[in-house]
Amino acid sequence: MICGTSFARQNPSNQDSPNFLFIAVDDLRPELGAYGLDYVHSPHLDRLAAESSLFKNHFATVPTCGASRYNLLVGKLPKTTAEVGNLAAVQMISKKEERERAMTFLEKLRGNGYYTVGIGKISHHPDGYVYDYLEPKSDQIELPGSWDEMLFDSGKWGTAHNAFFGYADGSNRNTLKGQVKPYESADVADEDYPDALTANLAIEKLKELKGKGQPFFLGVGFFKPHLPFTAPKKYWDLYDEAEIPLAPFAAIPENSSKASLIQSGEFNQYILGEEKASLDVAMSDGYSRKVRHGYLAAISYVDAQIGKVLDELQRQGLAENTIVIVWGDHGWHLGDQLVWGKHTLFDRALQSVLMIRRPGKSGNQIEQVVSSTDIFPTILELADLTPVEGLDGASIVTLMDFPDLPTWRNYAYSYYNRGISVRNSRYRLTEYFRKEGRELELYDFETDPFQTKNIAGDKLDQVGELVNLLEKGNTGLYQQEPRDQ
Structure with a gap:
């Protein structure tokens, strides 16, 4: 089932501006x-990375899907609790009058002649x-004013929410009330899972956009490797499960506490999983490898779908004037610190x-x-548009040209769990x-790359500049407690 909407617009076009293909991966x-990581099979993304500026230390502002994406779209640090929740865009954009809502970079592009199309998440x-998980699709757009078209093919699952949590037989976690496993390896075609339908829709849209005569922004949002870790069997077969490495540190860090971590509630919603995650004891090595196998298979599956879209961009002769951005909305603990999920202020989640x-431009x-x-400001500079005042980020275009830029x-x-992190x-x-x-x-990554020991008690006086930065980053989101004198 393909659902799409076109929205009225009155904007001039600028055919000399670069196009954007923006790929979000959950x-x-x-x-x-x-x-x-030589054990991961990701040839299409690896090829793109070799031609790109690859950021080795990119961090999400909020380790949860909706808030991270809202932050990306508006370019501002969270200042209210709504902005660190999954419904950030709903509360700050969709439910607001036009004059009150936060502006997205998509609106800025659209107001300057870009044709904007969104496909997927x-x-x-x-x-x-x-709309809620078990409701039929609504007509309430999440980002009013941002899109010329918003499209999705929900296939045999019927709605996007069902597809998001879908299995190869057309079932889904929502209607089955969690009575499912957190992984699946089905001997089926790529199109028996939703991301291939998204890739196919993007391919068809690229053919249309080529003939429009105006610059475009095509946003394509893929689901995998979000839970459930589902992929056709051929992608699972790329891996020898016995050879998949385990988390290098599966324990609560020394001098830390359970309160800094999470109980892996999202992962444990998959009731038929063979084991439950806990902060009291690590899952078995065998089951941990099974789940990590699913995550890797899902990456290889989505890598193949991205490869199809990139190939079509080249086939249509659009690659020479299209900037391609691939962005992961945050990280994920795969047993690291005993956590299976995101929602922490540790590097694995951010x-x-x-x-x-x-x-x-050459890759670097x-x-x-x-x-x-x-x-946000980077996209504006790449599009040669006037900067927007009041953003909290800065363009990284010059950094791409000069990776060692001293300034x-x-x-x-990052913000979450009543915490502020720098x-x-x-x-x-x-x-x-x-x-x-x-x-x-x-945590000191020079001596402790896997965050095994909190050294605030011993070393805090040696990182005064970092303490000052942390205070500067307090946007008022959380109540500041008096500091000891």
């Missing part, structure tokens, strides 16, 4: 060959419309994929720290505002 931590709802290919790798908040900010803020090239410092009082955690 829950994709930097688990790709391009990031040095770009904001929080998987087809861009606001670090995600970002690559940007610019026509005529960038080690400096960047934030999802930086993507770059080189830190990123990450620079060496440390992550997090402050939690709990009922029991203020808690600080500091």
Whole structure:
């Protein structure tokens, strides 16, 4: 079932502007060959990464889908609790009058002659419309004013929510009330899972956009590797499960607590899973490898779908004037710190994929720290549009040209779980505002790359600049507790 809507517009076109193909991938931590992980089969994304500026230290601002995507779209740090929740775009955009709602970079592009098309999950709802899991599709657009067209093919699942949690036989987690496994390997074609339908829709749309005579922004949102970890069997067969590495650190960090982590509730909603995740004991090695196998198979599946879209971009002669951006909305713990999921202020939940290919530019790798908040101003500069005042991020275009740029900010803020966190090239410092009082955690990635020990008690006086940055990053989202004198 293909659902689509076109919206009226009156804007001039500028045929000399670059096009954008923006690909959002749900829950994709930097688990790709391009990031040095040779056990991952991701040939299409690896090829794109070799032609792109690949950001090795990109961090999401909020480790949950809806809030991370809202942050990407509006380019501002969260200042209210609504902005760290999955319904951020609904509350701050969809339900607001035009004069009151936050502006997205899509609106800016659209107002300057771009034809904007969204396919799949770009904001929080998987087809861009606001409705609950078990409801029929509504006509309430999640991002009014942003799209000329919003499209999705829900196939045999009927609605986008069902497709998002769908299995190869057309069933889904929602209507089965969680009586499903968190993974599936079915011997079926790519189109028996939703992301192939999204790729096919994007391919057809590229053919149409070629003839429109105006620059376009095509946003394509893929579901995998979000739970459930489902993919055709041929992608599972790319891996020897016995060879899949386990989490390098599966324990609560020393001097930390359960309160800094989560109980993996999203993962445990899949009731037929063989084991439950817990902060009390790690899952067995065998089952951990099974689940990690599913995550990797889902990555390989979505990699193949992205490859089809990139091939069509080339086939249509559009690649030479199209900027390609691939972005993961946040990371995911795969047993790291005993967590199976996102929703923490640890690197595993915050670090995600970002690559940007610019026509005529060579690929490179960038080690400096960047934030999802930086993507809004970057897109505007790439489109040669006037900057928007009041954004919290900064364009990374110059950084792409000069990866060692000494004037770059080189830190990123993140917010969640009543915590504020700042990450620079060496440390992550997090402050939690709990009922029991203020808690600080500091991790040194030079000596402790997997965040095994909180050293705030020993080293805090050595990172005064980072403490100042943390205070600067307090946007008022959480109540500031008095500091000890």
